[in-house]
Amino acid sequence: MSVVARLEGHALRPEHELAALLEQASADGAVVSFAGIARPFSKDGVTVARLVLEHHPTLTRQSLEDIAVDAATRFDVSHVRVVHRCGEIRAGEPIVFAGVASQHRRAAFNAADCLMDRLKTEAIFWKREIGEAGSEWIEATEADYSDRDRWG
Numbered sequence: 001m002s003v004v005a006r007l008e009g010h011a012l013r014p015e016h017e018l019a020a021l022l023e024q025a026s027a028d029g030a031v032v033s034f035a036g037i038a039r040p041f042s043k044d045g046v047t048v049a050r051l052v053l054e055h056h057p058t059l060t061r062q063s064l065e066d067i068a069v070d071a072a073t074r075f076d077v078s079h080v081r082v083v084h085r086c087g088e089i090r091a092g093e094p095i096v097f098a099g100v101a102s103q104h105r106r107a108a109f110n111a112a113d114c115l116m117d118r119l120k121t122e123a124i125f126w127k128r129e130i131g132e133a134g135s136e137w138i139e140a141t142e143a144d145y146s147d148r149d150r151w152g
Contacts, residue, residue, distance in 0.1 A: 003072045004081045005065040007055065012085050012094040021081045025101030028078055032108040033099035034116055040091035043141070048091050048131040055086045055125050063124040067115060075111035077102040082115060084123060117148040 002024060014035035025031050038051045064082055072080040079101040089095050098115045102108040121140045129136050 001072055001077070002079045003065070003068045004083070005061070005068040006083045007057070007061050007064065007086050008083050009085075009087050012083060012097060014094050014097045017081060017083050017097040018099060021079060021099040021101060024079045028101040029103050030105040030108040031099065031101045032105070032112040033097065034112055035094050036096040036098075036116070038089045038091050038093050038095045042129055042131070042133070042136070042138075046131055046133045048129045050091060050130050051089045051095065052128040052130060053084075053086045053089065053095075053125045054128070060086065060124045063122060064119070067118045067122060070118075071100070071111045071115045074114070075100075075102070076104070076107040077111045080111065080115070082119065084119065084125075086125070114151045117144070117151060120144045121148045 018033050021033065022031060040048055042048050064084055068080045068082045077100050081097070081099040083097045085095045096119060098112055098119065100108045100111040102111070121144050127138045129138055
């Protein structure tokens with residue numbers, strides 16, 4: 001089993017991350033991947049030009065690694081790859097890549113879904129949206145926590 005959990009301070013290339021995962025997963029039967037994109041609108045519909053993800057180099061990296069390792073051990077998967085942007089991200093740019101390889105599709109889908117629910121609520125970032133309304137700190141929503149709580 002392999003686990004990759006990385007902070008990325010520059011442009012995230014989901015296609016490169018997927019290619020690396022596919023290369024590792026040549027003996028598996030399923031690969032599931034997710035690429036999250038920085039949205040151009042806030043939850044209130046206000047235009048957002050960029051998202052700023054402030055982080056602590058050690059704590060944030062460790063939170064990503066803990067979430068990835070938990071998914072790798074909790075589900076019957078062979079490879080987990082999580083790459084998360086930090087710093088300033090323009091609307092429309094990739095912000096996160098989560099990929100999982102497994103012998104069977106259900107384990108890969110469940111692990112990827114769980115990864116994203118936990119990344120959204122537990123990864124250590126301080127998030128600000130910057131746009132036409134100025135700068136506003138954002139937090140995970142009740143729905144985000146409800147999604148995460150499905151996993152126990």
